[in-house]
Amino acid sequence: MRYVYVPVQSTMGNSSSGLRNRRRNRPIIVESIHELQKEMEKDYHEKRFCVEPIFKKRHTHGFYHSIFPVMSLNESQFRNYFCMTATQFEELLLLVTPQITKQTMIQEPISAEEWLSMTIRFLASGDSMTSMSYQYPNGLTTVSDIIEETCNAIWNNLQQQVLPSSLAKEDWLNIAHDFEELWNFKHCVGAIDGKHILIQCPNNSSSSYFNYKNNHSVVLLGICNAKYIFTFVDIGAYGQRSDGSIFKGSLIGQSFHNKQMNLPEPEPITSDGQPLPYILVGDEAFQLSDYLLRPYPGKENLTQDRMIFNYRLSRARRTIENAFGILVSRWKILRRPIICNVKQIMKIVQAIICLHNWLRLQDVEENQYISPSMIDQDDPNGLILGSWRKYTENSALRDITKCGTNTSSRQARQIREEFCQYFNNEGAISWQFDHC
Numbered sequence: 001m002r003y004v005y006v007p008v009q010s011t012m013g014n015s016s017s018g019l020r021n022r023r024r025n026r027p028i029i030v031e032s033i034h035e036l037q038k039e040m041e042k043d044y045h046e047k048r049f050c051v052e053p054i055f056k057k058r059h060t061h062g063f064y065h066s067i068f069p070v071m072s073l074n075e076s077q078f079r080n081y082f083c084m085t086a087t088q089f090e091e092l093l094l095l096v097t098p099q100i101t102k103q104t105m106i107q108e109p110i111s112a113e114e115w116l117s118m119t120i121r122f123l124a125s126g127d128s129m130t131s132m133s134y135q136y137p138n139g140l141t142t143v144s145d146i147i148e149e150t151c152n153a154i155w156n157n158l159q160q161q162v163l164p165s166s167l168a169k170e171d172w173l174n175i176a177h178d179f180e181e182l183w184n185f186k187h188c189v190g191a192i193d194g195k196h197i198l199i200q201c202p203n204n205s206s207s208s209y210f211n212y213k214n215n216h217s218v219v220l221l222g223i224c225n226a227k228y229i230f231t232f233v234d235i236g237a238y239g240q241r242s243d244g245s246i247f248k249g250s251l252i253g254q255s256f257h258n259k260q261m262n263l264p265e266p267e268p269i270t271s272d273g274q275p276l277p278y279i280l281v282g283d284e285a286f287q288l289s290d291y292l293l294r295p296y297p298g299k300e301n302l303t304q305d306r307m308i309f310n311y312r313l314s315r316a317r318r319t320i321e322n323a324f325g326i327l328v329s330r331w332k333i334l335r336r337p338i339i340c341n342v343k344q345i346m347k348i349v350q351a352i353i354c355l356h357n358w359l360r361l362q363d364v365e366e367n368q369y370i371s372p373s374m375i376d377q378d379d380p381n382g383l384i385l386g387s388w389r390k391y392t393e394n395s396a397l398r399d400i401t402k403c404g405t406n407t408s409s410r411q412a413r414q415i416r417e418e419f420c421q422y423f424n425n426e427g428a429i430s431w432q433f434d435h436c
Helices: 015-048 075-082 086-100 112-125 129-135 140-162 169-183 243-249 251-257 304-330 342-361 387-391 410-423 430-435
Strands: 188-199 216-224 230-238 279-281 377-379 382-384 397-399
Touching (some): 112 129, 188 304, 216 243
16 A cells, blocks of 8 residues: 655644645645556556457457358368357357356457357367467466356256256156167166266365376266267266265165166066066176166176177167267367366366267267267177277276176076076077177
8 A cells, every 4th residue: 555645734833824724735635646546546457457468369369250250151160170060059059148148347258159169169179278268369267267157058058958857757768669779678778887087186185086096086977878868977976985886876876776767667578577677787897786787797607698698788888888988089178187176077077968968969860970980880790899999098087997896686686687588588689699
């Protein structure tokens, strides 16, 4: 704080003279105070709203103002750059604009279209936020805030449409029908898997996000349908939690265990068979139960019947394996550990899941978002691996080795045996024996 000193003559000897002096000096004091206020305001604005020279030219040098308008006219270039068509971008913009439109009296606001462009490019390219701050010339803090808020807007506006919190029995039956038609697996209502999402060590995170492989991570559990669309996700369990307790402690696991998922009632899968429940399929990381089938353990000394069951289950289960692979292939932010705080990572993953579902729902017939070569393909000579697999070795998504215990109930083992017998008799397909 600076002070203005204005000398005033002593008035002790002459009261009338002192009064005249005070009145005479009053304008000088007021003027000095005004000058001080102006100087302080100038200093404040210069410090608070200083703009780097490169950022002052964002209207002429930034990607959004110089390249985006031209790219919008080229469908192929736009899709390669943003993982969606220009039309889809406009549809998404209409949904999120009310939530991301900002007004400011300090400087010209950044448009909602630029917010969305910046965020989608960040997710699709895997570029750092520092890199984004130069492509879309803005301060790093501004870019970080924009991406977080836009991801949140995408989740808020798409989640109920593409990832509802509950499904009706009719929805489950439709999913089961697709698994039977596409993957020859009756009564399957989803494939489940879990991933550690590797992150840069969060500030002040202690050991909560530190997992057994000496990485910091949060956990993503996902269930998908027969067409690689996620139906349920659980995001954010601490990486420190043992893999064996992840599914049991998740909202998804608790809901299935407590029979709160509104699944159809058990029905026979053969004309004279016993009623069997509608189930999930998972790999050996999950615990066998009356609502989740896993393979028979071991690869040696299995009977042919059990080998065939394992093969049929693996075909259906590959849907979730491919769904996660598509995320890594399309959204390059997932191709390496994510450098963000935990709150931002939650919002980023939520946005990616919603965008994946939203784009896939529009693309089931056209196969533009998911090309045939991207996913695993069955072939008479064996399995043709999808191109997504070459991007996963160093990606942010790492396998969870164990989501449940190896113990199981007698009822669960009997249910698996009933499915095994079905796949080797009435439900057999001619080419399954070539793979076992």
